[in-house]
Structure formats: structure tokens, C-alpha cells
Amino acid sequence: MQSVTDAAMGRANVETASWQRTAATVCAILLGIIFLVSGGWKVLDPYKTGEVLEQAKVPAGFGTPGAAILGTLELFTAFMLFVPQVRRWGGLLGSALMIFFLGWVGFYYSSLHGIECGCFPIIKRTIGPGFFISDGVMLLLGVGTLLWSAKVVSAKLPLQLLAGLVVLAGVSFGINSRLHHASQVPTPVIVDGKPQNLAEGKVLLFFYDPSCMHCDAAARFMSKLSWGDTKVVAIPTINPQWAESFLHDTGLKASTSLELDKLKKAFPFVDPPFGVALENGQVKETFTQAQFNVPLPQPALQKLGFVK
Numbered sequence: 264m265q266s267v268t269d270a271a272m273g274r275a276n277v278e279t280a281s282w283q284r285t286a287a288t289v290c291a292i293l294l295g296i297i298f299l300v301s302g303g304w305k306v307l308d309p310y311k312t313g314e315v316l317e318q319a320k321v322p323a324g325f326g327t328p329g330a331a332i333l334g335t336l337e338l339f340t341a342f343m344l345f346v347p348q349v350r351r352w353g354g355l356l357g358s359a360l361m362i363f364f365l366g367w368v369g370f371y372y373s374s375l376h377g378i379e380c381g382c383f384p385i386i387k388r389t390i391g392p393g394f395f396i397s398d399g400v401m402l403l404l405g406v407g408t409l410l411w412s413a414k415v416v417s418a419k420l421p422l423q424l425l426a427g428l429v430v431l432a433g434v435s436f437g438i439n440s441r442l443h444h445a446s447q448v449p450t451p452v453i454v455d456g457k458p459q460n461l462a463e464g465k466v467l468l469f470f471y472d473p474s475c476m477h478c479d480a481a482a483r484f485m486s487k488l489s490w491g492d493t494k495v496v497a498i499p500t501i502n503p504q505w506a507e508s509f510l511h512d513t514g515l516k517a518s519t520s521l522e523l524d525k526l527k528k529a530f531p532f533v534d535p536p537f538g539v540a541l542e543n544g545q546v547k548e549t550f551t552q553a554q555f556n557v558p559l560p561q562p563a564l565q566k567l568g569f570v571k
Contacts, residue, residue, distance in 0.1 A: 283410075283411035284411065284412075284413075286407060286411050287350065287354075287407060287408050287410075287411035287412040288347075288350075290354070290403075290404040290405070290407040290408045290411075291344040291345070291350050291353060291354065291404075291408045291412070292344070292345070293404055294344055294354075294357050294401060294404040294405055294408065295340075295341045295342075295344035295345050295353070296341075297401060298337040298338070298340045298341035298344070298357060298360075299337075299338065299341040300383055300384070301334075301337050301382055301383055302333075302334045302335070302336070302337025302338035302339075302340070302341060303334070303338060304334070304383065304384045305330040305331065305333055305334025305337065306330075306331060306334035306335060306338060306431065306432050306435050307435055308439065309327050309328075309330040309331045309334070309435070309436055309439055310327055310330075310439055310443050311531065311532075311533060312326075312330040312334070313326030313327030313328070313329060313330040313331075313551075314326055314532060314533045314534075314551045314552065314553075315330075315533055316329050316330055316333075317551050317552065317553035317554075318378065318533070318534065318552055318553065319367070319368075319371070319375060319380075320367075320371045320374060320375065321553075322553075323551070323553040323554045323556065323559060324554065326551065326553065327436075328436075331432050331435070331436045332432075334432065335428050335429060335431075335432040336356070336360065337360065338428050338431075338432075339356070339421075339424060339425050339428050340353055340356045340357045340360060341353075342424050342428070343356065343421060343424065344357060344408060346420065346424075347412075347413070348413075348415065348416075348417075348420060349415050349420055349421050349424075350408060350412040350413070351408070351409055351412035351413065351414060351415050352415050352421060353408060353412075354405050354406070354407070354408030354409030354410075354412055355405075355409050357401075357404070357405035357408065358402060358405035358406055358409055360405075361398055361401050361402040361405055362402065364398055365395060365398050365399070365402070368390060368394060368395075368398075369395075372390070375390045376390055376391060377389060377390065377391065378390055380394060443546070443549070444545075444546050445546075446529050446530055446546050447462075447529065447544060448461045448462050448466070448468075448526075448529060448541055448544050449522075449525050449526065449528075449529055450462055450544075452496075452520055452522055452525065452526065453520060453521065453522055454496055454518045454519070454520045455518045455519055455520075461494075461496065461541065461544070462541070462543060462544030463543065463544070464492065464493075464494065464542070464543065465492065465493040465494065465540075465541070465542050465568070465569055466493070466494045466495075466496060466540075466541040466542075467490075467493060467494070467495045467496070467538055467539070467540055467541070467564075467569060468496050468498060468526060468530065468538060468539040468541065469481075469482070469485070469495060469496065469497045469498065469515075469517065469536065469537075469538050470498045470500055470523075470526075470527070470532065470535045470536065470537040470538070471497060471498070471499060471500065471509070471535050471536050472499070472500050472501050472502075472535045472536075473499055473501070473502050473505035473506065473508075473509040474501070474502065474505075475535060475536070477535075477536060477552065477555065478535055478536045478555075479509075479512075479513060480555075480557070481536045481555035482497075482509070482510075482513035482514075482515040482536075483513045483514060483515070484557050484558075484561075485515055486513055486514035486515040486516065487514075488561060488564070488570045489570055489571040490516075490569070490570055490571075491569075491570065491571055493569045493570065494518065495515070495516065495517035495518070496517060496518050496519070496520050497509075497510060497515065497517040497518070497519055497520075498519075498520050498521070498522070498523055498526055499519075499521070499523070500523060500527075500535050503521045503523075506519045506521070507519070530546075530549070532549075532551065533551075533552070534552055535552065536550075536552055536555045537549070537550065537551060537552065538550035538554075538555070538560065540563075540564070540567055540569055542567075547567050548563060548567060550563070
């Protein structure tokens with residue numbers, strides 16, 4: 264009788280362990296796919312995703328390196344979630360990342376409420392109550408993976424994965440940086456109704472939305488700067504018929520170009536305000552939305568010699 268009871272308990276334990284392994288596998292694969300897409304997007308396009316991070320309150324100037332670092336961690340998490348031998352650590356790191364995301368958005372919720380999350384290249388999520396529900400589900404996937412996966416017996420494989428991903432992220436960052444600064448201003452560009460060569464001298468391209476209060480504040484601040492021989496060209500991203508009144512109301516002394524498609528193709532960005540500092544046609548620096556908060560971008564423009 265005792266042997267029969269022991270055998271039944273053994274079968275129950277095996278069934279429980281099998282159920283846990285299956286659940287851990289499902290949780291890991293689902294969460295791994297999410298981190299693979301999110302991390303891959305950040306690593307492959309750190310400038311665009313860095314701009315999105317800065318809109319999510321990452322300090323100005325830290326968005327691009329932040330995207331590369333965060334993307335590397337997300338890819339590292341994804342690969343550990345896909346590999347059974349280190350899946351538990353993937354669940355641990357994935358849970359930690361989800362807690363960090365939830366905490367970050369919760370801390371800045373009043374400022375971020377209503378804007379697009381920008382976590383994925385295709386899926387659009389607006390920050391609100393639904394954000395916390397969806398990220399909470401992802402956190403549960405990470406916790407399930409952590410609790411029901413086998414213990415990790417060696418750190419060799421994770422370290423090799425991390426080293427390889429760091430190299431990949433570094434190469435991608437270098438390539439993107441070179442492409443970013445090698446962008447050429449198209450010529451000619453119609454400015455104030457006439458074709459002009461913007462590849463001569465110092466030129467600041469200022470992309471703006473005439474109905475955007477952030478753009479309005481940036482233009483009013485820049486109107487007080489001493490530009491010297493720097494030419495400012497303002498490009499409305501919407502409602503071009505309001506361009507003249509926008510410049511008049513803000514006091515910004517700038518020329519106007521309506522060739523948005525041509526210029527944005529050369530200098531892609533997410534949302535205005537956005538600026539490009541050109542010297543003899545070469546990109547010296549770009550200024551994302553977060554870099555148009557007073558007193559920015561004045562220090563960087565002074566360092567470049569674009570303003571006195």
C-alpha cells in the first residue's frame with residue numbers, strides 16, 4: 264500500500280513539474296518576443312528611439328546612448344528567455360525591467376499621460392490606465408518564468424551572450440552615428456519662394472508645428488539670441504499657411520521653406536520642435552524636442568559658434 268501511495272505522489276510531482284515547465288516556456292516565449300522587437304528596434308535605430316526616450320523624460324542628450332544601452336539589455340533578456348538553460352535569469356531581468364518601466368511612467372504620469380508610448384515600431388500605445396494593465400501582464404509573464412524555470416547552473420553562456428550583444432550594439436551605434444552626421448542637405452531648397460543653396464555657411468533648420476506651444480516657446484526664446492551670420496530657416500510640419508503669422512507672433516527672424524518632405528527625408532525626426540545645425544552642408548549637431556527647453560539649445564549653439 265505504501266509503495267502504491269509513493270508511486271502516485273511521484274506521478275503527481277512529475278505532472279506538476281511538467282505543467283510548470285510548460286507554463287514557464289509559454290511565458291518566456293511571449294515575453295521574449297516582446298523584448299526582441301523592442302530591443303532590436305532600439306539597437307538598430309538608436310537616434311530615432313533615443314528621441315522617443317527623451318520625450319518620455321530621459322534627460323536631453325542621453326536619449327541616444329540610453330536607447331542603445333536599454334536595447335542591449337532588452338535583447339539580452341530576450342535571448343535568455345529563449346534559452347532554457349538560463350531562462351530563469353531571463354525571467355528575473357525581464358521582471359526587473361518591467362518594474363522599472365512601470366515605475367518610470369508612474370513617476371512621470373502627469374506629464375506623460377495621453378502621449379504615445381513609442382515602445383514598439385508598429386504597435387501604438389497611449390500612456391494611460393491601459394498602459395499599466397498591459398505592462399502588468401508582461402510583468403506576470405516575467406514572474407511566471409522566474410518561478411517555474413529550472414535553476415541556472417552556469418554563468419558562462421549569459422556572459423557570452425552579453426558580450427556579443429554589446430559588440431553588436433556598438434557596431435550599430437557607430438554605423439548610425441556616421442550616417443546621422445553624414446546626412447547632406449538637399450540642394451537647391453526653395454526658401455522664401457526662391458531656390459537657395461543651404462550648403463554654404465552656417466544654417467540652422469528649425470522644424471516646427473505652428474499650433475505647438477512647445478514650438479512657440481522655443482521660437483520665442485531663439486528670437487532673443489544673437490545669430491550673427493547664421494541663417495535660420497524655419498520649416499512648418501503642418502499648416503504651412505500659418506508660417507508667416509507664427510514667425511511674426513514669436514518674433515523669430517527666419518526664412519521659410521515649405522519643402523518639408525525633402526528636408527525631413529534628409530533629416531528624419533519623430534516630433535517637432537527639431538533642429539539641425541549645418542556648416543557648409545555638414546551636420547554639426549541635431550536638436551530633438553527635449554533639447555528645446557530653455558536655456559537649451561543656447562549652450563550648444565554657442566559652442567558651435569552659431570550664436571554669440
